[in-house]
Amino acid sequence: MSQLPNDFALSNLSRRGFLKGVGATSALVLVASWGWQDAFAAEKEKKFFGADGMPNGWIDDPKVYVSIAADGIVTVVCNRSEMGQGVRTSLTMVVADELEADWAMMKVQQAPGDEVRFGNQDTDGSRSMRHWYEPMRRCGAAARTMLEQAAANQWKVPVSECHAQLHKVIHKPSGRELGYGALAAAAGALAVPARDSLRLKQPSEFRYIGKEGTRAIDGADIVNGRAIYGADVHFDGMLYATIARPAVYGGKVKSVDSSAAMKVPGVIKVVQIEGHPLPSEFQPLGGVAVVASNTWAAIKGREALKIEWDDGPNASYDSIAYRKEIEAASLKPGKVVRNTGNIDEAMGSANSTLEASYYLPHLTQAPMEPMVAIARFKDGVCEAWAPSQAPQVSRERIGERLGIPFDNVTFNVTLLGGGFGRKSKPDFIIEAAILAKEFPGKAVRVQWTREDDIHCSYFHTVSAEYLKASLNKDGLPSGWLHRTVAPSITALFAPGMNHEAAFELGMGFTNMAYAIPNVRLENPEAAIHTRVGWYRSVSNIPHGFAIQSFVDELAHKAGQDPLKYQIKLLGPDRQIDPRTLSEEWNYGESPERYPIDTARMRTVLETAAKAAGWGRELPKGRGLGLAVHYSFVTYVAAVIEVEVKDDGTLIVHKTDIAVDCGPQINPERIRAQFEGACVMGLGNAVLGEISFKDGKVQQDNFHMYEVARMSLAPKEVAVHLVTPLGNVPLGGVGEPGVPPIAPALCNAIFAATGKRIRDLPVRYQLQGWQKAQA
Missing domain, CATH: 3.30.365.10 (Aldehyde oxidase/xanthine dehydrogenase, molybdopterin binding domain)
Structure with a gap:
């Protein structure tokens, strides 16, 4: 051919x-x-x-x-x-x-x-x-x-x-x-x-x-059904594998008895895979693979394995204890990453102050299609097929792990049944390549189950956020102190990386653009105890939730309308060079071509508020909440209308989302991205939580790690595409819709009930929520 x-x-x-x-x-x-x-x-x-x-x-x-x-x-x-x-x-x-x-x-x-x-x-x-x-x-x-x-x-x-x-x-x-x-x-x-x-x-x-x-x-x-996703790739004589991986980050196999597994009909071989020394990078966790003639045999064979594990240095990781640790760190000074004016003087001379702490747990991507990869190895050449967000890196890592030249690796990208950042990591693809080398000429498919996916993900980071503002006589902040504490993705690559990287801090933290004269932003240390990685919108999630919730609190303390208060905080329309905010990354874009434009921020706020009928009278138990966020060089505002019944039942009636992403190439897909982000953001806010005990994830499947069902989804989602003035370049649309949803929801719940929610998920905060949803 x-x-x-x-x-x-x-x-x-x-x-x-x-x-x-x-x-x-x-x-x-x-x-x-x-x-x-x-x-x-x-x-x-x-x-x-x-x-x-x-x-x-x-x-x-x-x-x-x-x-x-x-x-x-x-x-x-x-x-x-x-x-x-x-x-x-x-x-x-x-x-x-x-x-x-x-x-x-x-x-x-x-x-x-x-x-x-x-x-x-x-x-x-x-x-x-x-x-x-x-x-x-x-x-x-x-x-x-x-x-x-x-x-x-x-x-x-x-x-x-x-x-x-x-x-x-x-x-x-x-x-x-x-x-x-x-x-x-x-x-x-x-x-x-x-x-x-x-x-x-x-x-x-x-x-x-x-x-x-x-x-x-x-x-x-x-x-x-003609489209080819990862699990649709098939070859005659293909072998199937499942892997028992260490449940604790850094764990290793101490001993394994595979005799019972080998008796399962269809099981062909049991292979031990070495994990990568900590920090693990994006390499496989290691463990014991069962290779069989069909998936069911591989799964049953894995169940029959008798493995003794050495859980390693993270066996004591506990979400409850770790929360206390990072919350305590957020109350103490940390590494200063932005310092404008004199925050101590502003706090000392304030008419009043307000402080609040916010907490967000780990999340997992849980794409509908669990991880799957197919590889074939023969005569020093490897070919792989997988639903990957990073094919080039997958080729590189396969070549390195198998000890073959890069040119000897071919990588084929299938459709992805959801990604959300998880499939940018090649660990599951490397697993398939390792096993393929054990069976030269045979295609080997490594299939993850939902439990594998939830137990062994690259989790969205846990975070503690502390904010304090000094207020002038008009109720506006004269000083702003914000500390963010979260394990960094970069800690997977370098020991001792206990501070967040510039790209993580640049997601809604250092580039906070409110017109406040005295600002100090700090980043205390946080050690890593599990794999963390990209999740749709990454660090914008905790930063956006904390800042937009806090601004709503400030507005209510000042007795002012939250929309008008937001616009006052933005100050005069201006284009801000992000470098003047100590923000060098700017999503990898030129600061001249992509300044932060407060007029565009104000416009999406006003657009969403107008569409939602902001300021109208609502029945008892209903409320409107708003939030605005800048991420991936796109401006997004959300207004959510909720109803909270006396038993705690939460109903989301409508979400209005205003988007300024620059020129709109494919409007239908843009709207679809923000509609999906809305539902995902609601699921994260109300239900999302990955927790650890003895170093192990406590959730197993969707009955424990719940995603948004139809009962939680808004009865109506309206996405309003804002056409910017002037010649502006394109922004992103895949991720920017997630960050404003959680704060807009919680602000709406406060407007409906008077109850302020600072810790996620929401389901723990609303009386009767779990009973009402049963």
């Missing part, structure tokens, strides 16, 4: 043909692969931003990304992982628009893991569209230009007389037409035009970008 061709003529793009010949080397370390340069770098000044600052950057070559078959079918290669956010549709829309293609003739092909060929592939940080919108526009425009030139050459006319329109090139003077399929081979033989020579469309010319009604490019396959 032929490899991906260097021209546009493509009659049969098979998966294996697409993969053949793909390979690239990389010397990037894991930290750089996730954009963590700031967390460890000695120098703070960054030279590159956005896609330019990511490993392997971006590619805009149409010969890499666009293929046109003789029948006119256009195949666009998508280099980002699809997990329900619609990136395969949205990136294809961008190419199709500039290409002047007929959407009915568009197809999408998933790129394998190869960043040298396809540019950065890390699907995280809500940055796929903001990093790839412009390169994909240029890609489509270049392909259109080449098609027009090919037609001009065939007709022997000036190219200025040729115009691409809806999948054909038209010679304007004569009316002659040629379809894209007829021109593909000739166009592919031409040189790619220089970037500065391309004519990009004006927004008024867009056919798909920003428009409603474009069907999801793979929606039909997903609905009818």
Whole structure:
């Protein structure tokens, strides 16, 4: 089968043909692969931003990304992982628009893991569209230009007389037409035009970008079951494995008796996997694998194992005790990360002060599709298939663990049944590769159960937040002290990393933009005792909850309307260089291109409030709460209307969400992201909790780690897309919808009941909640 061709003529793009010949080397370390340069770098000044600052950057070559078959079918290669956010549709829309293609003739092909060929592939940080919108526009425009030139050459006319329109090139003077399929081979033989020579469309010319009604490019396959997710990959003779992993972070196998497991029909072999020394990075936990001819045999075989564990240094980790530890730390001075004015003087001269503490437990991503990976190893070559957010890093880690060259690893990305940050870690993929090496030539599938997923995740960090404000005669803060205490993701990579990294603090903490003259932000130490990792919106969750809850408390203490109080706190409309807030990271974006704009913050507040009917009279037991948050260079405000009955039953009647994410590429998918974020945020706030005792997770499955059901979901969710004034760049949309939901909910509960909620989950705070939901 032929490899991906260097021209546009493509009659049969098979998966294996697409993969053949793909390979690239990389010397990037894991930290750089996730954009963590700031967390460890000695120098703070960054030279590159956005896609330019990511490993392997971006590619805009149409010969890499666009293929046109003789029948006119256009195949666009998508280099980002699809997990329900619609990136395969949205990136294809961008190419199709500039290409002047007929959407009915568009197809999408998933790129394998190869960043040298396809540019950065890390699907995280809500940055796929903001990093790839412009390169994909240029890609489509270049392909259109080449098609027009090919037609001009065939007709022997000036190219200025040729115009691409809806999948054909038209010679304007004569009316002659040629379809894209007829021109593909000739166009592919031409040189790619220089970037500065391309004519990009004006927004008024867009056919798909920003428009409603474009069907999801793979929606039909997903609905009818043809789409391939991780567990759908199958090979004749494939083996299946489950793994008994240490329940405590850093635990090891002391001894194992596999005799009973080997008697289970279908069990083929029991393999011990070595874990990675602490800190564990994103490597497997280790344990004992049972390999069988079918999944059920592997599961039953695992149950029959008799393992004695050495639980290691984290065997005493206890959520109740640890909460007391970090809450105590939050009440003492810590590492100062931002210091403006004189906070001590402001506190000493205040008319009054207000202080409050907030607590958020661990969460887990719990995607609907548990971890699964397939690998095949033979003659020093490994090929893997998995639902991964980070294919390049997965290739690197497989090669390192198996001791084979990077070029000898091929990685295929399937659709993801949810990701939320969990599938950016390659531990489960490495497990499959390790076991595949035990069975040369055989495909081996490692299947996690829901219990595996909940017990052995990379959990969202636990957090204690302490805030204190000094108030002037107008009830506004003259001083603001905030301490955040949470284990850092970076502690998985370097011993003693007990302070949060710059990228974690830059998520709603250091970049707090209220117009307060005296500000001190501190970060006391917190040791890590379990694996922590990305969760949708990451550290914005605790920071947003604490700040937006506290602002609501300040408004009520001052006897002022929370909306008007928020707008006063924002101060005059201005664009803030985040570096003046001691914020160097700025989501990896240029501070000049992406300043923090308080006018945009105010606008989303006013938009959501107006849509919700803020200020109207409500019946007894009902309340409106609002919150606003800036994350992933997008501005989001939420207003939630709740009803709390006398027995504690909570009903969410409506949520209004206003979003300013800059230009809107695919409005339908943007709304879907924020609708989903709303339900996820409510589930986190009301139900979400992972707790530890004796180092072990106490939850097992969805009966113990509950997610939002229909009874908790709002009766109505309205997402209002705000069109910003002026020429602003794209923001993110996958994650920014989560942070304002919990504080808006709790502020609404206070408005309805007078009960202030500072600790999550909410279910422990409302009398009769559990009984009412039984």
